[in-house]
Amino acid sequence: MLPLKWSIVLRVTAVPEEQPAWRQRAVERSTRAAKLRAEQRVQRFLDAAQELIAEKRTTDFTVQEIVDRSKQSLRSFYQHFDGKHELLLALFEDALSKSAAEIREAAGSQSDPLLALRLAVTMLFEQSLPNPGVERPLFSDFALQLLVKHPAQVATAHLPLLTVFTELVEQAEDAGVIPAGKPRRQASLLMQTVMFVAQGNGVPAGSHAAGVNAEEIWQFCLGGLSGVPVRS
Amino acid sequence: MLPLKWSIVLRVTAVPEEQPAWRQRAVERSTRAAKLRAEQRVQRFLDAAQELIAEKRTTDFTVQEIVDRSKQSLRSFYQHFDGKHELLLALFEDALSKSAAEIREAAGSQSDPLLALRLAVTMLFEQSLPNPGVERPLFSDFALQLLVKHPAQVATAHLPLLTVFTELVEQAEDAGVIPAGKPRRQASLLMQTVMFVAQGNGVPAGSHAAGVNAEEIWQFCLGGLSGVPVRS
DNA sequence: GTGAGATGAGAATGATATTCTCACCGCCAT
DNA sequence: ATGGCGGTGAGAATATCATTCTCATCTCAC
Numbered sequence: 001m002l003p004l005k006w007s008i009v010l011r012v013t014a015v016p017e018e019q020p021a022w023r024q025r026a027v028e029r030s031t032r033a034a035k036l037r038a039e040q041r042v043q044r045f046l047d048a049a050q051e052l053i054a055e056k057r058t059t060d061f062t063v064q065e066i067v068d069r070s071k072q073s074l075r076s077f078y079q080h081f082d083g084k085h086e087l088l089l090a091l092f093e094d095a096l097s098k099s100a101a102e103i104r105e106a107a108g109s110q111s112d113p114l115l116a117l118r119l120a121v122t123m124l125f126e127q128s129l130p131n132p133g134v135e136r137p138l139f140s141d142f143a144l145q146l147l148v149k150h151p152a153q154v155a156t157a158h159l160p161l162l163t164v165f166t167e168l169v170e171q172a173e174d175a176g177v178i179p180a181g182k183p184r185r186q187a188s189l190l191m192q193t194v195m196f197v198a199q200g201n202g203v204p205a206g207s208h209a210a211g212v213n214a215e216e217i218w219q220f221c222l223g224g225l226s227g228v229p230v231r232s
Numbered sequence: 233m234l235p236l237k238w239s240i241v242l243r244v245t246a247v248p249e250e251q252p253a254w255r256q257r258a259v260e261r262s263t264r265a266a267k268l269r270a271e272q273r274v275q276r277f278l279d280a281a282q283e284l285i286a287e288k289r290t291t292d293f294t295v296q297e298i299v300d301r302s303k304q305s306l307r308s309f310y311q312h313f314d315g316k317h318e319l320l321l322a323l324f325e326d327a328l329s330k331s332a333a334e335i336r337e338a339a340g341s342q343s344d345p346l347l348a349l350r351l352a353v354t355m356l357f358e359q360s361l362p363n364p365g366v367e368r369p370l371f372s373d374f375a376l377q378l379l380v381k382h383p384a385q386v387a388t389a390h391l392p393l394l395t396v397f398t399e400l401v402e403q404a405e406d407a408g409v410i411p412a413g414k415p416r417r418q419a420s421l422l423m424q425t426v427m428f429v430a431q432g433n434g435v436p437a438g439s440h441a442a443g444v445n446a447e448e449i450w451q452f453c454l455g456g457l458s459g460v461p462v463r464s
Numbered sequence: 465g466t467g468a469g470a471t472g473a474g475a476a477t478g479a480t481a482t483t484c485t486c487a488c489c490g491c492c493a494t
Numbered sequence: 495a496t497g498g499c500g501g502t503g504a505g506a507a508t509a510t511c512a513t514t515c516t517c518a519t520c521t522c523a524c
Binding site for chain 2: 510511512513514515521522523
Binding site for chain 2: 130139140141144145147148149151154185188189192193196197199200212216217219220221223224225226227
């Protein structure tokens, strides 16, 4: 998590195998402090960025703004991050991860598997709306940019959510409230549908553009999971 | 379509109301040639951009590249477009519009409403895949950028497709093969689901990330449209 | 042939990300 | 205590683009 260039460097130069144990321990001790300091700095950058996202509703702020707000320096910023891109990715993964935890907990308190799944869908939908609790932009201009340019990283970031939804789908299937299928694929389809449709709903854009709500999307997805009533 | 700054200027300065008809005709005649020339230039820019998109698989090319390739000048580019943004938007709308026409035609040759809808879904899915006929990027980094920053324009661009799908859903409902609902909203949901899920499927990214295929997404959507088997 | 608008060539501007320079500082093994 | 090393700050230097501007030239309808 947060692969920092410096941490790699430290590991390579300060722990060159073949050292007596005491030396390793010593180095370890002295390294720990440095690592802590570094993590604090990183956190200040992340916090500053989060604030800026909240304020400007976009990731269009400049690196300089992050630096100024966190009262550090450009030099330091690039010491810790490979670039603005890395910082945003860290925030993105973090947001999805926290979201997954939240949803898992909330759904866990539902004994009915179908209601649990429904709750999860509703929560995901609301958190994916264009400007929800700005604190945690599951979707931002950045997220979509990632989707096209680095799909693999998006997939990675989605993993925590995918896991939660897969579990919920499995439970529902085990309980027999929806037909058995391939839980992971179903969960994937479900997630993508909910997230993207939510995203597309930011603007009651004039005449057209149906503004779908949580209940509608849930019905749609439930139908999708339930499959078509088999006909001749 | 393609609101060009100069055309507005011409209209304002050369047709100042209250002119005898002959004069308007004269101006009209003399303007026509200029308009044609301009349209050719515009087209050259568009073609060049299209080529670049095809080659680089992204809209990250520079305005300078468009200019060079079309053997025109920066001056001229900005004479005709408000900026790179306008040019991309034009290409985007055009692509969706052509796609809509294609789908409408193909679906039209299906007598069974359900098969027609299925065909439409399949075609849309395939055209929305990350790197299909690169000629017509329904989805590009640009499209997604638009989605966040100018949702209204996306909605506008989607209209042709939305119209087609709305018709197909209506036909299916009229034929009784799916339950009646709100065709426009259903079509919207359908489109978004298909397009976005397709987009999210570009990369078999290692272990996770279920790669959904056209048949799967069709089943899912059909289920969604058909609704849940009514329960107590 | 004349004048208004269009064009070309390319310099100028402005916004950003990213890198580099250099002086300084704190830590810790000797 | 001290010498060296990695981290830091301040900010200049680069690099890349989009967009605008300058000026000379061109084209066409009159």
